[in-house]
Amino acid sequence: MPDGRLSFLGRLNRTPKHRLAGWAVLGYAGVVCAGALVGAQILLRARSRWVPGEFMPVVRRGNDVLLPFSRETLSRGVVGIMPLLPNKGHAVLGPPEREKALVRRTVQHERGVLPHGSLAWVSTFVYNGTPMQLGVAYEDVAVRTEVGDMPAWHIPAISESDGSGERDAVVIVIHGHGGHKAQGLRALPALRRSGAASLFVTFRNAHGAPRVGRGHLTLGDREAEDLTAALRWAAEAGYRRALLFGFSMGGNIVLSALRPQHGPLALPVPGVLLDSPALDWLDVARANGRRYHLPAFMAAHMAGVVKWLVTRFGGQNFAAVDQLAAAPTFTRPILLFHGDRDRTIPVTQSDALAAARPDLVEYHRVEGAKHIRCWNIDPQKYDSAVEEFVHRVLNTGTTPSFISSEEHPHA
Known part of the structure; x- marks a missing residue:
């Protein structure tokens, strides 16, 4: 006497093969589309109020x-x-x-x-407040942009405390996707010791910043305009040059701001610092599919649908934020950190950037570090690398030849 299971298998065997294939295709497409919808929403929106802990x-x-x-x-x-x-x-x-x-x-x-x-x-983010958690005085400032004022923390250089008013270099620090300004506070002591001032900024549609349209992110493209506005703020504040320091998506914002489509910059930028940067968003989508144990072919299909959805609803041009493709055009020295246990942004992206531009990139591939946790593994080594890099690019004696007066009309 056939039980329910045998009865089901019997019906399955009698079902035409083309119909079974059709059901399989529909089921596969349903899984891919459902996953892609979730992935696209994550990429498009990031407005977390709290630092994870x-x-x-x-x-x-x-x-x-x-x-x-x-x-x-x-x-x-x-x-x-x-x-x-x-x-x-x-x-x-x-x-x-x-x-x-x-x-x-x-x-x-x-x-x-x-x-x-x-x-x-x-x-593991260590700080969730303001620079006062480190005992560092700061001032709340507003970076004026075309979409509203972006809140920022300004920390003058230690040398400015003598009242001379002389200002030279500022490091503009920008957080990542779904992050907060506090994300970069781990590097603040090293930046202070380097002699530079700091400006910790945020960008549109992040927590505490103006919401634009539906609140969709553009993965570094339009957000780069908020960083170029921060450069204008620094120029108006009396600074003569700036370094840019980006974490995760903030790294993409930094590199996007330096690309020609964003026009001339208000200050010379002699160097760039990147921590776990997102350099290729399509690869990020594929990698996160694999993170949830999807087969490689399914993760690739899902990433393609994510790209289509993000382009359709967010207007994103993925080519505009593909920093690996743009690597041959880079001209500034780069200090690069990335952990080999990063499950959010594949470390292979930074491997590729370092391999493509060994003439510019000082690469620290940190064993055992998760996403934006390179500092945590060895704070002293991380801080030393930051201080040495800042000193090196700021004390070359001349402005780097790749910075032209046309590119920096306010310098």
């Missing part, structure tokens, strides 16, 4: 902190921790060590108090 109780034993097992607390390298109750402070904790059912980390730097028994926010 986890909340947990703190056990304090002298200079050590014991925390529960979690994705953040077990992460390689350092993490940041901010107690919420009973009072606020901030600390940087060293690498993890397992202790029975807990994770032990040593306090490396502490501002305020991290008390025993407090409830705390723990994150």
